[in-house]
Amino acid sequence: MGYSGGPMTEAMYYILLALLEPSHGYRLMQAVGEVSGGRVKMGPGTLYGALARLEEDGLICRVGERDTRRKTYALTESGRAALETEITRLQAMLADFERMKGGVQDAE
Amino acid sequence: MPNEEKLRHSWRLHPSLILEQIGAVEHYYEEQARRGLVLESVGGWFDCFAHTAPCEMRYRAEPALPGEREEADWDRRQFYQDAGWNYLGTASNLHFFASPADSGAEELHTDPQDFAPMFRRQRRMNFWYSLIYSLLMLAILPLIFLSYPPEPRDWVCLVWILFCLLVMLPGLIRDGRWLFQKRWQHLPAIDHRAKIPRGITLRARPLAALFTLTVVIAANLLFSGSDRMGFAPVSAAQDGQLVLTLAETDGSDLLSYNYPLLDRENNTFRVTFAPSGYWFYESDESAKTPSGAVVQLSLERASCRSEKMAKWVFEQMLDRYDWMDDKTSLAVPGFDEVLHWGGEPGRIGWYFVRSGNQAVFFYYEGRMEEEDLLALLAEHLADAQQTA
Numbered sequence: 001m002g003y004s005g006g007p008m009t010e011a012m013y014y015i016l017l018a019l020l021e022p023s024h025g026y027r028l029m030q031a032v033g034e035v036s037g038g039r040v041k042m043g044p045g046t047l048y049g050a051l052a053r054l055e056e057d058g059l060i061c062r063v064g065e066r067d068t069r070r071k072t073y074a075l076t077e078s079g080r081a082a083l084e085t086e087i088t089r090l091q092a093m094l095a096d097f098e099r100m101k102g103g104v105q106d107a108e
Numbered sequence: 109m110p111n112e113e114k115l116r117h118s119w120r121l122h123p124s125l126i127l128e129q130i131g132a133v134e135h136y137y138e139e140q141a142r143r144g145l146v147l148e149s150v151g152g153w154f155d156c157f158a159h160t161a162p163c164e165m166r167y168r169a170e171p172a173l174p175g176e177r178e179e180a181d182w183d184r185r186q187f188y189q190d191a192g193w194n195y196l197g198t199a200s201n202l203h204f205f206a207s208p209a210d211s212g213a214e215e216l217h218t219d220p221q222d223f224a225p226m227f228r229r230q231r232r233m234n235f236w237y238s239l240i241y242s243l244l245m246l247a248i249l250p251l252i253f254l255s256y257p258p259e260p261r262d263w264v265c266l267v268w269i270l271f272c273l274l275v276m277l278p279g280l281i282r283d284g285r286w287l288f289q290k291r292w293q294h295l296p297a298i299d300h301r302a303k304i305p306r307g308i309t310l311r312a313r314p315l316a317a318l319f320t321l322t323v324v325i326a327a328n329l330l331f332s333g334s335d336r337m338g339f340a341p342v343s344a345a346q347d348g349q350l351v352l353t354l355a356e357t358d359g360s361d362l363l364s365y366n367y368p369l370l371d372r373e374n375n376t377f378r379v380t381f382a383p384s385g386y387w388f389y390e391s392d393e394s395a396k397t398p399s400g401a402v403v404q405l406s407l408e409r410a411s412c413r414s415e416k417m418a419k420w421v422f423e424q425m426l427d428r429y430d431w432m433d434d435k436t437s438l439a440v441p442g443f444d445e446v447l448h449w450g451g452e453p454g455r456i457g458w459y460f461v462r463s464g465n466q467a468v469f470f471y472y473e474g475r476m477e478e479e480d481l482l483a484l485l486a487e488h489l490a491d492a493q494q495t496a
Binding site for chain 2 (some may be wrong): 025029043047048070
């Protein structure tokens with residue numbers, strides 16, 4: 001099933017985030033670790049499963065020479081828009097939390 | 109990896125296990141390296157090992173993506189290479205990678221859920237294969253028993269089939285429970301140091317070969333039973349009786365036995381060829397009838413257990429002699445069907461006769477009238493029927 005614009009999985013989100021700069025498989029795995037501060041460690045199976053789905057959904061594409069075995073992936077316009085939408089959603093959720101937290105503290 | 113030149117190589121059966129034991133397979137290869145056998149390549153049936161000094165190696169197996177994603181798989185292999193792992197080959201839908209333990213290659217952990225589709229597919233295949241096989245065997249067994257009394261050699265085959273069913277039953281139950289409980293949804297982490305099962309390279313493939321052999325045996329039993337259906341077994345015959353000449357040969361292997369007729373001196377039966385799946389006998393006999401007439405018969409007769417089978421044999425006889433055109437149908441009391449071909453009736457000619465559960469083809473040359481000849485045959489068949 002393709003990406004419908006709803007909440008992303010953690011793997012999807014961090015892969016898109018890491019692909020703000022085009023990258024290939026192994027480098028991408030390292031980049032996911034870096035952008036998550038080492039919190040998210042992605043194995044090759046998870047990574048390639050997610051890459052295949054993202055490519056099918058048109059959120060990422062391959063760039064550079066296609067005849068090499070090492071493939072470089074980059075965000076598409078749709079992928080960039082989906083990432084921004086997800087970031088906006090996460091920010092809204094966080095803002096909701098902060099507002100709720102502030103309300104509870106005021107009540108106390 | 110030690111210098112690969114001038115190394116002695118040996119080939120061993122590739123471990124073929126249920127996929128959840130991937131960790132045990134990796135451990136097995138590591139143990140081999142400690143014994144001086146370093147895995148160089150894997151194949152569907154055999155793995156190639158290089159004989160080296162004992163060393164510490166790490167091995168990892170990764171599920172291969174389905175065929176349409178082969179291109180992506182190339183990328184994944186490159187991924188492992190970038191991480192310091194060497195690709196060894198793909199077998200049983202698994203990519204195998206190796207790295208010396210002290211190489212510093214980054215440890216790559218695959219989420220066990222990534223294996224889930226493969227695990228499930230394999231379990232389902234095993235389950236349905238075992239179930240269909242078991243049902244097939246269970247269906248064949250009664251057919252064999254109903255068709256004819258099994259001979260001693262058949263009992264060996266039957267015992268073998270039952271043994272295989274018993275061997276298969278635990279796996280069938282285990283796979284069924286695994287699927288029913290949907291365990292693919294909660295797979296444990298892969299234990300790269302899992303205990304190595306005994307006979308890791310011998311378990312699955314020879315077992316599959318044995319089961320294939322069993323299917324062949326069962327099929328032979330079934331065909332054999334089908335062929336013999338309705339015929340009296342040879343062991344039930346007695347010397348000198350027509351029924352004893354139930355030949356069990358095939359067309360390419362001509363056999364000829366001479367049996368003395370106990371009650372008719374100087375008469376013999378000659379059992380001759382039979383096409384595969386078609387048992388009959390042929391006899392040459394010259395006998396004096398009570399009236400003194402000399403009868404010369406060349407006879408084929410099948411004594412069947414049912415009229416239906418006799419009709420089938422009768423059709424076979426007609427097919428074998430289909431070069432005899434324009435056979436004449438005769439209405440003779442006491443016989444269900446009588447066909448005559450050639451010569452003067454009652455003097456010379458070929459007759460196809462079916463009576464009840466007996467089918468007869470014979471050649472006659474003599475002086476008897478047709479009516480007397482067929483009456484003699486009826487008497488002959490009645491005697492044989494009583495004997496059988």
